[in-house]
Amino acid sequence: MQARIAVLPGDGIGVEVTAEAVKALRKVAEAYGHSFAFEEALVGGAAIDATGNPLPAVTLELCRRSDAVLLGAIGGPKWDDPRSTVRPEQGLLGLRKNLGLYANLRPVRLYPELLHASTLKPEVVDGVDLLVVRELTGGLYFGQPSGRWETNGQRQAVDTMAYSEGEIERVVRVACELARGRRRKVTSVDKANVLSTSRLWREVATEVAARYPAIAFEHMLVDTCAMRLVRQPKYFDVIVTENTFGDILTDEASVLAGSMGMLPSASLAESNFGMYEPIHGSAPHRAGQNSANPIATVLSAAMLLRHSLSLFTEAEAIERAVAEALAAGYRTNDIVGRSLTLEGIEHLVGTREMGDQIAARL
Numbered sequence: 001m002q003a004r005i006a007v008l009p010g011d012g013i014g015v016e017v018t019a020e021a022v023k024a025l026r027k028v029a030e031a032y033g034h035s036f037a038f039e040e041a042l043v044g045g046a047a048i049d050a051t052g053n054p055l056p057a058v059t060l061e062l063c064r065r066s067d068a069v070l071l072g073a074i075g076g077p078k079w080d081d082p083r084s085t086v087r088p089e090q091g092l093l094g095l096r097k098n099l100g101l102y103a104n105l106r107p108v109r110l111y112p113e114l115l116h117a118s119t120l121k122p123e124v125v126d127g128v129d130l131l132v133v134r135e136l137t138g139g140l141y142f143g144q145p146s147g148r149w150e151t152n153g154q155r156q157a158v159d160t161m162a163y164s165e166g167e168i169e170r171v172v173r174v175a176c177e178l179a180r181g182r183r184r185k186v187t188s189v190d191k192a193n194v195l196s197t198s199r200l201w202r203e204v205a206t207e208v209a210a211r212y213p214a215i216a217f218e219h220m221l222v223d224t225c226a227m228r229l230v231r232q233p234k235y236f237d238v239i240v241t242e243n244t245f246g247d248i249l250t251d252e253a254s255v256l257a258g259s260m261g262m263l264p265s266a267s268l269a270e271s272n273f274g275m276y277e278p279i280h281g282s283a284p285h286r287a288g289q290n291s292a293n294p295i296a297t298v299l300s301a302a303m304l305l306r307h308s309l310s311l312f313t314e315a316e317a318i319e320r321a322v323a324e325a326l327a328a329g330y331r332t333n334d335i336v337g338r339s340l341t342l343e344g345i346e347h348l349v350g351t352r353e354m355g356d357q358i359a360a361r362l
Contacts (some may be wrong), residue, residue, distance in 0.1 A: 009040065012282025020294035021300065027359045045078060047088075069275040071095075075087075099273065101136055102170060105178070106250045108256055110256055114262070133239065145160055179215050186216070261334045262296055295358075299322060
């Protein structure tokens with residue numbers, strides 16, 4: 001297979017972790033006889049510095065003519081002035097909207113070797129394997145009006161949460177389809193006791209679920225879900241929810257896997273096209289130190305192979321290589337000293353070295 005992959009390293013550690021994901025993809029291409037062409041472009045803070053625009057037209061055009069996008073991370077204190085009208089996050093939101101990336105998949109799996117990397121009790125997190133499907137192009141992050149102003153010397157601001165029936169229907173359908181290949185259970189999360197958008201969400205989700213009689217479908221309030229994620233995480237199979245709730249819940253769920261550095265994600269359009277990125281941020285305090293965990297980005301590359309290129313065997317090969325590197329005791333800073341290996345031995349390695357260990361097993 002031949003494929004073009006746009007690589008957007010972004011800011012901070014994004015540059016380092018995407019390099020390791022590309023390393024794994026190159027090894028896959030070599031081992032399985034594929035040809036992957038990689039082309040880099042600017043986004044986020046780096047793009048602001050170079051062009052004044054967090055999403056330059058050339059970056060968007062590259063993404064549109066590629067088969068998939070691999071993204072690192074964006075943002076940092078340098079561009080974090082809340083009064084600024086140009087922010088790195090606008091680049092990320094622009095990619096999602098312009099590329100039609102409406103469904104965000106965030107798998108949360110605890111590797112047995114990292115059982116003690118979580119701050120929760122081992123018996124609570126042992127065996128956790130859930131998937132959050134987050135609606136990505138609606139809700140508070142895109143609703144209008146959105147802005148701030150001053151009246152009579154008082155600063156004010158407004159954001160608007162808005163959803164249409166079609167936006168809800170398509171993402172709930174994705175969740176139900178994915179659940180068919182898992183444990184056939186979907187939990188739809190909302191705030192229907194307060195929000196009009198959530199009451200519409202619940203109504204439409206119920207209608208969609210009726211088309212999937214083999215799926216056990218339920219509704220849950222977001223505050224209840226947040227509590228159960230840390231008290232009874234193995235209860236969940238597939239969670240589907242709106243944009244803001246999904247953003248918060250998946251960051252909370254990272255504690256189940258031991259570190260944000262372990263969680264990949266896929267943002268999908270109606271076609272097979274997708275953008276793949278770790279859920280963690282740019283961690284500027286770690287940038288350039290060869291200390292960030294690249295596993296989330298490498299696992300995002302595996303999701304790229306599975307969802308955009310339909311290379312299922314190759315995706316499983318990357319996931320198996322990650323598991324083998326962890327089983328052999330290799331650890332980055334975020335997970336070292338809090339986990340178990342078969343021999344009780346851990347090897348602290350840097351970003352590049354962890355990438356090497358994974359690539360060597362492909």
